[in-house]
Amino acid sequence: MGTADLQTLMNPLRQLLGLFVSQAVLSFFSSFALAVATTEFGRRLRMMYYEASLRKDIEKYDESRTGEMTHQLSQDIGSLQTAVRTAFSRGVEGVTSILSGSVYLYMASPKLATAMFCILPVMAGAAHLLGVLLRGLSDEIRRASNNATGIASETFGAIHTVRAFGAEDRELERYGKELQHVSELKLLMALTAGGFYSALHLGINLITLLICGFGGHLVSQGELTRGGIASIVTQVQILERSMARISVVSAQLVKAFRSSEHIFDAVHDQPRVNTAAGGLGLLLPVDAVKGRVSFSNVRFAYPSRPDVEVFESFNLDIKPGQVIALVGASGSGKSTLGALLKRFYDVQDGSVSLDGVDVRNLDPQSLHEIVGVVSQEPVLMGTSILENLRYGKPDATMDEVVAAAMAANAHDFIEEFPDGYHTQLGERGALLSGGQRQRIAIGRVILRDPSILLLDEATSALDNESERIVQEALDKLMHIKKRTTIIIAHRLTTAAAADLLVVLDKGKIVEMGTHQELLALNGAYAKLYRVQQSAE
Numbered sequence: 001m002g003t004a005d006l007q008t009l010m011n012p013l014r015q016l017l018g019l020f021v022s023q024a025v026l027s028f029f030s031s032f033a034l035a036v037a038t039t040e041f042g043r044r045l046r047m048m049y050y051e052a053s054l055r056k057d058i059e060k061y062d063e064s065r066t067g068e069m070t071h072q073l074s075q076d077i078g079s080l081q082t083a084v085r086t087a088f089s090r091g092v093e094g095v096t097s098i099l100s101g102s103v104y105l106y107m108a109s110p111k112l113a114t115a116m117f118c119i120l121p122v123m124a125g126a127a128h129l130l131g132v133l134l135r136g137l138s139d140e141i142r143r144a145s146n147n148a149t150g151i152a153s154e155t156f157g158a159i160h161t162v163r164a165f166g167a168e169d170r171e172l173e174r175y176g177k178e179l180q181h182v183s184e185l186k187l188l189m190a191l192t193a194g195g196f197y198s199a200l201h202l203g204i205n206l207i208t209l210l211i212c213g214f215g216g217h218l219v220s221q222g223e224l225t226r227g228g229i230a231s232i233v234t235q236v237q238i239l240e241r242s243m244a245r246i247s248v249v250s251a252q253l254v255k256a257f258r259s260s261e262h263i264f265d266a267v268h269d270q271p272r273v274n275t276a277a278g279g280l281g282l283l284l285p286v287d288a289v290k291g292r293v294s295f296s297n298v299r300f301a302y303p304s305r306p307d308v309e310v311f312e313s314f315n316l317d318i319k320p321g322q323v324i325a326l327v328g329a330s331g332s333g334k335s336t337l338g339a340l341l342k343r344f345y346d347v348q349d350g351s352v353s354l355d356g357v358d359v360r361n362l363d364p365q366s367l368h369e370i371v372g373v374v375s376q377e378p379v380l381m382g383t384s385i386l387e388n389l390r391y392g393k394p395d396a397t398m399d400e401v402v403a404a405a406m407a408a409n410a411h412d413f414i415e416e417f418p419d420g421y422h423t424q425l426g427e428r429g430a431l432l433s434g435g436q437r438q439r440i441a442i443g444r445v446i447l448r449d450p451s452i453l454l455l456d457e458a459t460s461a462l463d464n465e466s467e468r469i470v471q472e473a474l475d476k477l478m479h480i481k482k483r484t485t486i487i488i489a490h491r492l493t494t495a496a497a498a499d500l501l502v503v504l505d506k507g508k509i510v511e512m513g514t515h516q517e518l519l520a521l522n523g524a525y526a527k528l529y530r531v532q533q534s535a536e
Ligand SMILES: Nc1ncnc2c1ncn2[C@@H]1O[C@H](COP(=O)(O)OP(=O)(O)OP(=O)(O)O)[C@@H](O)[C@H]1O
Pocket: 062, 302, 304, 305, 310, 328, 329, 330, 331, 332, 333, 334, 335, 336, 337, 490
């Protein structure tokens, strides 16, 4: 072979090599760009959904299972991401080959192309029907699998109760039932989709047969060559395969968007209380707050139970610096007053105000800075003790943190841990005892230094010794500075020292006065007190 021949051979080879390399580079960049775009899409959607969930109204939490929300955050958005990625990669490829195949067909034989395109609407109609069927089924599957995840997460969260009641088998059965339902629905979906795709393939083969028949007729008429019909049949098969692929991709996309509809709804849902920081409502300077709290003609029923009115027309005025204790039977509305003050819920009528400002007109961040809470069963985060204390004041110095922990009677037990303040707590602070958890919770409130303190039965879950230590910490918290304090008390020993005791019954104030005055009155409080004294 001469040099000139070799040159002639090399030229096209070089061109081909160039083509292959550019194809590889192009394919790398397009798949990378697609991965970047879908990853970013997933990240943003997750952030938007997470934020919407964090900011949604508390009553929505009363009605939903947190496990479902976690499922949606990971599973549903994940499958949407995959579907979008597949739709783009396969969809673009499919659409391109349909377009180029159609042009080729039309140029090869306009009559054959027209005949073929007449059949397309029938296929599109069938694909639409499948979409409708799949949509209904995928809704059902989503509901059932969210239920299953909800059950599992509820059980994990309440593992001590489950273990204490030996309820593992019952929980397994409950989860298993839901999972069985999911499997049945998925099988039904596989049957529907499988049936459709088999019918689709049958249709495709029938169309190919028809084209062969019609093509044969055109050959006999001299309008088409035998070679032409062979390449048309090949092209038609490519076209049909692309259409089938697109219908699969679009069904997947429909399914994923359907199961994510509620995510978009949640993202667009405007909460009643906008907790986003910045200029929403009045900002009361924390230092200038006097601490007067007034409930005026409050009418309230929980949104999840609108028919049961907890308060019909409730009035209570708490003076700045006053320590009041709310007492009364279980279910009389004590905790609800705290929830209204923190604006977890809005009153239906009347108002709750702070220094004369309706809490609805206050910036929620400002409100939470002013009103500090120590709850009955404080929940800590699964991070370090230090970070948990700093939850009250993220920029607190180490000295401030230690001082707060000392005031909360927590410093000594923290120092006994090998890692001290850096000790990692389990989920919800599970590695601490109830009393230790409460002292950390008191410490974080001391750091926050609120003007109004809400103590929700803070000592009710403790034994006598722990109660004494926690009570001592609470006393320090109440006396570090004079602040309005509302104690939601179950144990009347906690309430006895308050300036004013407010006795509630079914959402109404039945008695008010100091401990001594109420004992002398010999009414509801005295009765409650005697019952508790004899029980202790
Ligand atoms: N999230 C809620 N959704 C619907 N109803 C609720 C909710 N929380 C409380 N309730 C109802 O509101 C009423 C008042 O409850 P609340 O918790 O305020 O009573 P409480 O006096 O604090 O009781 P306890 O001393 O047992 O904590 C009760 O009938 C209760 O069932």
